[in-house]
Amino acid sequence: MILTIERVGKYTIKFKNMPNIEGFAAVCGKKEGQGPFAKYFDKIFEDSKLGEDSFEKGESRLQTEAVSLAIKKSKIKPEDINIIFSGDLLNQCLSSTFGIKDFNIPFVGQFGACSTMAQVLSMASIMVASKAANRCVGVTSSHFCAAERQYRFPLEYGCQRFQTAQWTVTGSGAAVVATSGQGPFIQAVTFGKMVDLGVKDTTNMGAAMAPAAADTLKNFFEDTKTHPQDFDLILTGDLGVVGSKILKELLLKEKIILGDRHNDCGLMVFHREEQDVHSGGSGCGCSGLILCSYVFKSMRRKEMKNVLFMATGALMSPTSSQQGESIPSIAHLLWFKSD
């Protein structure tokens, strides 16, 4: 089978023979394991350090576990994987490095903040479709305790959280992308441009990310000549309450009405009120967790046939925040089909 690739419109890459999600896995922490989608997750860890001696090493273990499970569920071995694409939120992609290094598989580190799950699967799909690889893994993770102390405040400080703030998910999602199988399949990829409207508030990332999401989604619909009603689910990564509202408002101005088709991993992952997470979940583990569990499982059961998955990233760093810089954002999109 020859897999071929074509560019459609200005920004979209379409696959003539679609790469396949061969296997996938989602693992998470205790709080996520008490959320409404817990029954779809493969493993829930009660210990936030997963037996390691730091939160960061705990996060690395999440990636190790997710990749191991995704490989196992694909009924293959690590040596069958040609390349792993991985990224996370920590400085210099620390948890990816330490989570992946012992697999002994070629590794290409990715950074797209919370957009990373879409980015790693996009790269994996292109590699497989182009025959540059037979099989790739895409994986991301995030960890509440590691992210908070790096980007905001150490938890010990007991800082009060803003109502616009989101709760970084402790979790990891991994998927094996291969040439053939039972799906879901990847039909197209749209890479996003950075959008920077000057938002500087690190406790309101939804507002920073929504314009990037609107831009990528608009580009995708234009490129592919599709409409929201062509999809069973239009799933954003982690815009939360604030960002989801802004996204819909921005798209309305472009005469694009998402309606009930839209959902957001950040709104799904927790019982928002009861679990006290304010604007919702966030982190690249958030979209990774929901995609590599509920979404892919539902698609395999053909409960959903066409899904747009668009993870959004706030491209900030502790250094840029401390220097008073704005938060440029980005959103990458994949179109999944169940057959």
Added chain:
Amino acid sequence: MILTIERVGKYTIKFKNMPNIEGFAAVCGKKEGQGPFAKYFDKIFEDSKLGEDSFEKGESRLQTEAVSLAIKKSKIKPEDINIIFSGDLLNQCLSSTFGIKDFNIPFVGQFGACSTMAQVLSMASIMVASKAANRCVGVTSSHFCAAERQYRFPLEYGCQRFQTAQWTVTGSGAAVVATSGQGPFIQAVTFGKMVDLGVKDTTNMGAAMAPAAADTLKNFFEDTKTHPQDFDLILTGDLGVVGSKILKELLLKEKIILGDRHNDCGLMVFHREEQDVHSGGSGCGCSGLILCSYVFKSMRRKEMKNVLFMATGALMSPTSSQQGESIPSIAHLLWFKSD
């Protein structure tokens, strides 16, 4: 023209019709502008902040300048570029984000520490060869002052430098990869695996990175059935004095003799003794600077026909260093041909 891709051996991706380096540019700081290869660089900035108010923003400007020049020298416009692949050494790829955001081009952030120049060009090549993109840019940067204060000590502290330490290059290299042109051309890519022999010394990155370089180079020779003598130059990224020596020793055990064909961007970029840089230059700007100036210019003049470029990365973060972790390393390789 249909560009096709095939996997060769276990780790190598070979292009049947080779992607082309359409244009390239190299910009740097004052110290690099006093080095032996200064005449090949496009722009030398005397001000280490490039007129910005922080070293980090100065580094971002290096990327902006390098990409602008590479696009200009390719005689194209920013809108002709489908995707920019960029990465740097700072936390959360800060200088890439701020250096690239205003180009309004789809952006895919990469992290491979000092291996990033090879990583971005590998990704760009595969995208172009697979027709997922018509034109891509690969760019990296590093900045001495920004890197020192993030990874080691702020300069104001006046810390004495170890003899094994390398001097992070203030510079950026950018290249436009397209389907056709006058070359150099990319014949093959080999992605590296992470290698971790337990080195923890952040002032001796050459020792940490050399085993990864040896592994990737050995894999490439095995996959392609080539030998060191088939190449005019085997150029490592920034192993410096210590790492270059270890690389040769490790390869000798495998009966691979690099000899005079080997050189290292870290050994080339400065007058090592006179400029007091101890073990040599480093940083992803180091290999970017030498590759996108001297190497590509020499290849266009056909002074070199076959060049292996292998950038090496020490996958450390301030957090992992402070937590006493080792430094896993990686090396990605490209095979350039002049025709």
